[in-house]
Each structure stands twice: as C-alpha cells, then as structure tokens.
Amino acid sequence: MxxxxxxxxxxxxxxxxxxxxxxxxxxxxxxxxxxxxxxxxxxxxxxxxVDHAVQSVTWLDDGHFWYRDHDASGDHYLRYDVATGKATPAFDHASLAAALAKVLGKPVTASKLGIASFSVGDDGRLDLNLKGKHYLCDAKGGACTAGKDDNAEGVGHEPGVLSPDKRSEAFVRDWNLWVRDVATGKEAQLTLDGVENYGYATDNAGWKHSNHAILVWSPDSKQIATFQQDQRKTGDMVIVGTNVGHPKVETWKYPLAGDKDVTMIERVIVDVAGHKVLRLKMAPDQHRSTLCDDVSCGRDGGWDDVQWAPDASSLAFVSSSRDHKQAWFRVADVHSGEVRTVFDESVPTYYESGNGKVNWQYLPESHEVVWFSERNNWGNLYLYDLDSGKLKHAITTGEGNVTEVLKLDAKTRTLWFRGVGREQGVNPYYQQFYKVSLDGGAPTLLAPEPADHTISLSPDGRLFADAWSTPTTPSVTVLRSADDGHVVGSIAKADISRLLATxxxxxxxxxxxxxxxxxxxxxxxxxxxxxxxxxxxxxxxxxxxxxxxxxxxxxxxxxxxxxxxxxxxxxxxxxxxxxxxxxxxxxxxxxxxxxxxxxxxxxxxxxxxxxxxxxxxxxxxxxxxxxxxxxxxxxxxxxxxxxxxxxxxxxxxxxxxxxxxxxxxxxxxxxxxxxxxxxxxxxxxxxxxxxxxxxxxxxxxxxxxxxxxxxxxxxxxxxxxxxxxxxxxxxxxxxxxxxxxxxxxxxxxxxxxxxxxxxxxxxxxxxxxxxxxxxxx
Structure with missing residues (x-):
C-alpha cells in the first residue's frame, strides 16, 4: 500500500x-x-x-537559495540572491564536470551532472549528492574527492541523524545507539543494553525495515529523544529469492492485523555527553503516528510526533491507540522522566493531525499547544492551555482544511499554513498558503492564484518561493513576502512549447x-x-x-x-x-x-x-x-x-x-x-x-x-x-x-x-x- x-x-x-x-x-x-x-x-x-519548471528551491541561508533549472540545452544549477533578484550559476558547470570525471573515471557532461542535492560546507567546499554518493568539490570546480556513500552498508556506513549544531550524528549499530563526531569520525556507544529485536531507535514498522535511526535531537545538541523498540514477540515475515543454488531468504519482524502481540516502543531520553539513558515513566506505547501509521512516516524520515521545548527543558509527544481512535498529548520532564497527559482526543473512526505533516505545535514559553482536529468535519487548528489542558479558542474555523503548518513564530504569535477548500469557487484539492494569528481572526491568503501552490519558506520565514500550477497550466515560480504575499521577484516560468510540439x-x-x-x-x-x-x-x-x-x-x-x-x-x-x-x-x-x-x-x-x-x-x-x-x-x-x-x-x-x-x-x-x-x-x-x-x-x-x-x-x-x-x-x-x-x-x-x-x-x-x-x- x-x-x-x-x-x-x-x-x-x-x-x-x-x-x-x-x-x-x-x-x-x-x-x-x-x-x-x-x-x-x-x-x-x-x-x-518541459522547460523552466522550478517546483521547489533549497534555501542556503536567509538571503540565498539554489534550484535546478532545465531547458533544451540541459540542466542548470542556479543560485538566487534575494537582495538583487538575480540568479547566477551556482558553480562552474564545465569545471565541475571535468573534476567529477577525474574522480569517477568516466566522462561527465556539464549539462547532465545529475546532482540530486548539494550543500556548502564551512570550508567553502561543495558537498554534491549523485545518486546517494557524495563528492566534496572545490567551489570553483578545481578538484573533487569521494565522500560518504549513502548506499554503502556495514559497520562504519550506518546512516546518521545530524545534530542541530552539525557536529555529531547519531546512528544505530548492533541494536544500540551510537554517536559519531563529524569532524574526526570518532565514535562512542550511547546505549549498552540493546539486543536483537529490542534495540534503540530502530526503524522497523513491518513494511518498512531499514538501518536508519529514528530519533529527535534536542535544540542544544545535548540530548536525544528516541525509544527502545520491543519486537521480541512480534511475528516474522519471510520471503525467498530466486537464483541458482540455495535461495536468499529474508526474515524480519512484520506485525499483522489481529496479532495478539505487536511491536511496542519504550520512550527514552539519552544524555549524549554522559552516556546516560532516562526511561520515561509510562507504559510502552504503540508504534503509531498521528500522521499516518508508523511512528516515522513524514517526508523528512524523522520522528513525527515528538517536539522539544526551545530550551530543551522538556519534551512533548503524542501517543496513539492501537486502533488510532484516541490520541494523548503528553509532556515529559527530561530530568525525572515523569510524564503528564495534558489532554486527549477520541474519535469514532481515526484521529489524524494533518495531511502531509504533523500539525500540532508545542509552545511551552506561552504555556500553550496548537492542536489539529477535524471535530467540526474539517481540519482546523485549536489553541489549548498547556497547564490546564483546556481549550482556549479555535485558531481557524469553517470549511476547508489546514493541511500543513509550515512555520510558527511564537514572538509575533503568527502561524503559516497550507490549506485546501477554504476559498469558494476554487478546486478543493488546490493547496493555497495562508498566515493566521494564534489569537484568532480571519487567515490572510498569501498565495491567491486559484491553483496548486508548492511553498518553500526561507529559514527566517520572511520570504517564500511559490510554485503554482494546475493539471492543465504549467508552473509559475515567484518569490513572495510572507507578510502580505506580494511578489518580490520572479524565479521561473515553465515553457511547454517543446512538449506541445509532440x-x-x-x-x-x-x-x-x-x-x-x-x-x-x-x-x-x-x-x-x-x-x-x-x-x-x-x-x-x-x-x-x-x-x-x-x-x-x-x-x-x-x-x-x-x-x-x-x-x-x-x-x-x-x-x-x-x-x-x-x-x-x-x-x-x-x-x-x-x-x-x-x-x-x-x-x-x-x-x-x-x-x-x-x-x-x-x-x-x-x-x-x-x-x-x-x-x-x-x-x-x-x-x-x-x-x-x-x-x-x-x-x-x-x-x-x-x-x-x-x-x-x-x-x-x-x-x-x-x-x-x-x-x-x-x-x-x-x-x-x-x-x-x-x-x-x-x-x-x-x-x-x-x-x-x-x-x-x-x-x-x-x-x-x-x-x-x-x-x-x-x-x-x-x-x-x-x-x-x-x-x-x-x-x-x-x-x-x-x-x-x-x-x-x-x-x-x-x-x-x-x-x-x-x-x-
């Protein structure tokens, strides 16, 4: 499925x-x-x-982003300066192709570099991702060296989750949680009691079983929220390969509907420096998500229903019942492990917290929680008191759904979200973009065209790239103000002339x-x-x-x-x-x-x-x-x-x-x-x-x-x-x-x-x- x-x-x-x-x-x-x-x-x-169809951009900092453009001559990687409104080549394509050709040992065409993503390191070098293999290249394209290989397996190649300060990455090895220093490669084991089918941060939902670590770093990069996943009683799935000789047999834990024993998680907080594990004082939880089903099902591959306080003093999370009909909003004391249930919601069918991403937001500084609910037959946002667990008021009301909360500014008490079905006469499936005050009031429509809008917000939330189109009209991509939606600059306009010619x-x-x-x-x-x-x-x-x-x-x-x-x-x-x-x-x-x-x-x-x-x-x-x-x-x-x-x-x-x-x-x-x-x-x-x-x-x-x-x-x-x-x-x-x-x-x-x-x-x-x-x- x-x-x-x-x-x-x-x-x-x-x-x-x-x-x-x-x-x-x-x-x-x-x-x-x-x-x-x-x-x-x-x-x-x-x-x-299709030429010049720029669906999304990747922000480098508050004032710059890069994107891939494409036309009959090939691919072009461009860097956009929001101050000038101009796009220039992100690097010398020809020089970079020559440098990559040397390290790859085969010709590389400058117009078909095939770069999936890239970032700029503190040393100014480009980290290029080509089909999961990374290459570190001089910004001017002078030379490249092979970096890590995301496709590699085995000890030393475990995929890591980078800390906010980008100095460490956490990973799973032999059912335990480890941490690796990014600069030196030095490794340290954080947990010691992980055993087969009862490991820390393991990614196994049955249909999904990988070696990725499921965890959330604290904002100060000192703690990790994760779980010990108990699959010891979970039933097995077995599939058999086809080959000459003894067949390859794959066996892993795969819980089925109706099973008496299914996979459970025991929530923990790990002190990275002290190598200490704090087990939260609560019963094991179901491996469920309010977004879909498994605990990790969002687009970024992280842990969807967990959020740290900005000062890392507490941890909020949502537990879901096995049948998804009840969700509990909870807060954990990161020092004692005590857990408090703030409020819960029960529904006759299934509770979800959004379409595309988990939409609840933890606001401990103002003692509030933003909560998503479909209680009025539509997906709206509600503001709760964190101390009493009581509803304060609705943030959004009426017909139409909030699909994705993309940003919340606690200081200005402003929230930005994608939504559907909120404008009369507009196709109810078209995503549009809004801002709204946490204190209520009518949302402001920031992307007004009656079309489907893909939004890329700047890190500071001041601007956003907006690519809008419909099934019958190609995309127009512009830069807009997140304050009132006015167009700041033009990025690209798709041209389908060559497609129409066929x-x-x-x-x-x-x-x-x-x-x-x-x-x-x-x-x-x-x-x-x-x-x-x-x-x-x-x-x-x-x-x-x-x-x-x-x-x-x-x-x-x-x-x-x-x-x-x-x-x-x-x-x-x-x-x-x-x-x-x-x-x-x-x-x-x-x-x-x-x-x-x-x-x-x-x-x-x-x-x-x-x-x-x-x-x-x-x-x-x-x-x-x-x-x-x-x-x-x-x-x-x-x-x-x-x-x-x-x-x-x-x-x-x-x-x-x-x-x-x-x-x-x-x-x-x-x-x-x-x-x-x-x-x-x-x-x-x-x-x-x-x-x-x-x-x-x-x-x-x-x-x-x-x-x-x-x-x-x-x-x-x-x-x-x-x-x-x-x-x-x-x-x-x-x-x-x-x-x-x-x-x-x-x-x-x-x-x-x-x-x-x-x-x-x-x-x-x-x-x-x-x-x-x-x-x-």
Missing amino acids: KVKKHAPRLAGALVMGALSATVAAQGRTLTDQDYAKAERYVGYNAAPL GWKAPEPFTVKGRDGKTDLYGLMFKPTNFDPSKKYPVIDYIYPGPQTGSVGSRSFSAARVDHQALAELGFIVVAIDGMGTPWRSKAFHDAYYGNIGDNTLPDQVAGLKELGKRYPWIDMDRVGVWGHSGGGNATATAMFRHADLFKVGIAESGNHDNRNYEDDWAEKWQGLEVTDKDGKSNYDDQANQNHAAGLKGHLLLAHGTMDDNVPPYETLLVVDALIKANKDFDLLLIPNAHHGYASASNYMMRKRWDYFVRNLAGDTPPKEYTMKPPKD
Whole structure:
C-alpha cells in the first residue's frame, strides 16, 4: 500500500496463466510505430520537454537559495540572491564536470551532472549528492574527492541523524545507539543494553525495515529523544529469492492485523555527553503516528510526533491507540522522566493531525499547544492551555482544511499554513498558503492564484518561493513576502512549447456525482491526441482507493501521470476519479468506507463511469477496464469480482488483497481491530478478495514481485489459490526478486499492461514483444 522505492536485482520474469484463452482480436493490428508514438508520452520522454519548471528551491541561508533549472540545452544549477533578484550559476558547470570525471573515471557532461542535492560546507567546499554518493568539490570546480556513500552498508556506513549544531550524528549499530563526531569520525556507544529485536531507535514498522535511526535531537545538541523498540514477540515475515543454488531468504519482524502481540516502543531520553539513558515513566506505547501509521512516516524520515521545548527543558509527544481512535498529548520532564497527559482526543473512526505533516505545535514559553482536529468535519487548528489542558479558542474555523503548518513564530504569535477548500469557487484539492494569528481572526491568503501552490519558506520565514500550477497550466515560480504575499521577484516560468510540439494535450478535469447522487467527485480524463468524437472508445479506470491518497494524485502540473496519456494513445479513454473515502475533503468524505475496506471507492467509480458514459457518446460502456498498483491492485481485483458486469478487463498489481496479511498499523487504522465471533466469522472476512474470487467473469491479470517486503507476494497467491479452486481462467505475472516497485522490470510491466488492454479490451493485436526505450543515463 505504501509507495517504496527499491532497486532490486532482477532475475527475469515469469508469465503464467491462460493467455491463449483471450478474446480473438477483431480489430487493428498495432505496430511498433504505434507503441513508439504512445511511448512519447511516458514520463521519461515527456518530462524532459518541459522547460523552466522550478517546483521547489533549497534555501542556503536567509538571503540565498539554489534550484535546478532545465531547458533544451540541459540542466542548470542556479543560485538566487534575494537582495538583487538575480540568479547566477551556482558553480562552474564545465569545471565541475571535468573534476567529477577525474574522480569517477568516466566522462561527465556539464549539462547532465545529475546532482540530486548539494550543500556548502564551512570550508567553502561543495558537498554534491549523485545518486546517494557524495563528492566534496572545490567551489570553483578545481578538484573533487569521494565522500560518504549513502548506499554503502556495514559497520562504519550506518546512516546518521545530524545534530542541530552539525557536529555529531547519531546512528544505530548492533541494536544500540551510537554517536559519531563529524569532524574526526570518532565514535562512542550511547546505549549498552540493546539486543536483537529490542534495540534503540530502530526503524522497523513491518513494511518498512531499514538501518536508519529514528530519533529527535534536542535544540542544544545535548540530548536525544528516541525509544527502545520491543519486537521480541512480534511475528516474522519471510520471503525467498530466486537464483541458482540455495535461495536468499529474508526474515524480519512484520506485525499483522489481529496479532495478539505487536511491536511496542519504550520512550527514552539519552544524555549524549554522559552516556546516560532516562526511561520515561509510562507504559510502552504503540508504534503509531498521528500522521499516518508508523511512528516515522513524514517526508523528512524523522520522528513525527515528538517536539522539544526551545530550551530543551522538556519534551512533548503524542501517543496513539492501537486502533488510532484516541490520541494523548503528553509532556515529559527530561530530568525525572515523569510524564503528564495534558489532554486527549477520541474519535469514532481515526484521529489524524494533518495531511502531509504533523500539525500540532508545542509552545511551552506561552504555556500553550496548537492542536489539529477535524471535530467540526474539517481540519482546523485549536489553541489549548498547556497547564490546564483546556481549550482556549479555535485558531481557524469553517470549511476547508489546514493541511500543513509550515512555520510558527511564537514572538509575533503568527502561524503559516497550507490549506485546501477554504476559498469558494476554487478546486478543493488546490493547496493555497495562508498566515493566521494564534489569537484568532480571519487567515490572510498569501498565495491567491486559484491553483496548486508548492511553498518553500526561507529559514527566517520572511520570504517564500511559490510554485503554482494546475493539471492543465504549467508552473509559475515567484518569490513572495510572507507578510502580505506580494511578489518580490520572479524565479521561473515553465515553457511547454517543446512538449506541445509532440502533439501532447493536457488531461481534462471533470466532476461527476458520487454514490449518493449529491457529492461532487473530481477526476482527470486522458484522450488520444487524435481523438475522434465520432468513434467509440473503450474506457480504462485507473484506481487508487486510498484511504491515505486518491487516484488523481497531485493537482500540480505534470507532463505525465503514470502512463495514462500513453495508454490513451493506443485507443482508450483513461480516467482517474478520487472517490469518497480519500483525503483532502471533509472528515465525513474521508470516513465514507471506514471499517469496510472492501468498498475500495468502487461505488463511486461505478457511479462516475456511468455518468461519463451518459454524458459522452464516444465512451463505450460495454468495454470498461480497470487497473491499479498496491491498494489499486486490491481495488482492481475487487472490481473484477464484485462489479463484474461493468468491469470486463483488469490488471491488479501487487495488491494487498486481504489486510489480515498486511501490516497491523495500516489495516487496523482503516478497517478497525479484528473482531472474531464465536462461529469464527471476522469483520475482516468481507474485505478479503479471495472470498469473492468466484465472481470473476472477465479477463484478469495479477502481477506481483516475489521479494515484495511491503505487500508480501502471498497476498496475490491467496487470490490465485481461490481462483484455481473456483475453476476460473486468469493470468499471472510474477517478477522474481522484485520489490513493491518493479525497478528494472517496471517498463516490461508497462508494456504487458498495454498489451493486455489492447488485446482484451480493445480487441486489437499488439506488436510482438515491443521494447521500451527509456533514455540512458
């Protein structure tokens, strides 16, 4: 269900099933040229044709930031001076390319440096990140030396969490917490009693298991808040590789929904200089987050629900119940370990603290807490008294959601946040930017264009870079004042001339009514560039049912969304609809199928498709297909089994088909805790796709990576077993050694997806074994 990037070895692909049973093609015979035309609109070909699309910037200090610009001549790394409003090269690209070529031992093109990020050290040298490998280079590009390798494994290569003063980094080794001096490399062990499956700061949520350290440094770099994670009673997950000889076996702790014993955390504070561990005086906590599920799920990879006081005198954190229905705001005394519960919130379904980041804020100096709640059906901010735990007043009110609190100035009592749905007549998914007083009052809209805004605040919060766009209009990036939003300077304006020259057309936004016949649902439609309204086109529904995100994805401009336009080019109408049960709208909208994951937004997909079919005579409602990955794979199988009269062809990739075989914290948040009756029936029975496999009527292709450590491959095999027992024809593609993302096999999977719909939904014949041609690095 969760998106996770891997680069696994690929041993090949195994295709099983009943391809011979497909419908005899009655239509066109497509050629390599037809597929090549479609491939023009795959992301790796379309995205490079967008010039000057600067989506975000990286601030170097209060007055300077850098960003990557791109045009037909290649990539340009620029440094912007806010005082002058001018951008200049961040370094000499040619000299740097030559210096990198020497240390890499191969040619480097100045216009294709491939720098993921860079920073400037105290010595003036550039620390360049190229695919996780760091190179320290003279600012003028004179010479480079190899630095640390983020991809390296083993002792001495553990990824560290840098302290605020940048002098130390903490890391995990042998189940214990260590610290390393950045300048000298000297290491010291901070904890001594960590043992296997009962270690400090360990990053293991089941679906996620890495060697990163989960902790929060105190502002003065003297203490570390972390936990000892107890997985000694947690059940194991086992997956087996494919190779010649004895197979590689991976085993790790993976708690499942319904397990009696799941992973727990024991909160501690570590005195770095004294090597002392203070265990907080409270019972073990669930490894849960108010943002999503695991304790660490935010974009920065840190510990989401923990904040230090500015003077490091106390520590605030939020605990969540196993079912996510209750959250407790707590404060710990960092000297005694005493813990005080200030207040708590209980909800009938699940509590969340925002969309995109945890939004609560700890303000000990004014004895206050900013708290996020959806108690009025919308995500708003509330101010609490830290001493009494009583509500003082609402900071924001009314319809629309606060999605991300980006900055809080305690002195001026001003808070800046991204929000959606707060402006009448504006698409409710467009992120806009506001400031508001902690003392209440109407928020000030700082990014007013009716578009999706990506915000990059300066360190001092005085300015922000604002990149705004829509699915149909490319980005404009400007520098604005955080006080009133006025434009201070221009950064970039995207140019899609080269993209348009290929015949590319933007997707068409649309709205349809949901299952209730009243609620507006928003979607995007992709047509062939040679669309002919006098023809009838089969329609393909791309689905991701949530509940943590939807089918459409970002509302910012994108040259390619998955392979929707490419697939449309082969003779289809492709649609994506955000159904009820997905986020960003009201709490009631998001709660639509709580406790009933088998819903998968499909009543809304069906209603929306039927409305589009009535609205547009060129949509052939007798030829409807569906596909999705992960949660979308689950929903696709559900569609084919339980709505078989509508959906004729489906491709279910890596689906979590029975959430009793998936990670506990995700499933128990959305389906609830498992309850089994005396007769053995469970509230999880209905959501299990294998229990509905006998309903299959059309063509179904199941796909899964055999080393998927997010959604284990056994999820798909449960469905395979049920289909065999039901004597159903289906197709199966297993990708040996691939994880949740198919890595080097992803283009093969894309081609198989095209072939399957072309053959079985359009009734055409695909070219034999077309080879995708992504550009080489």
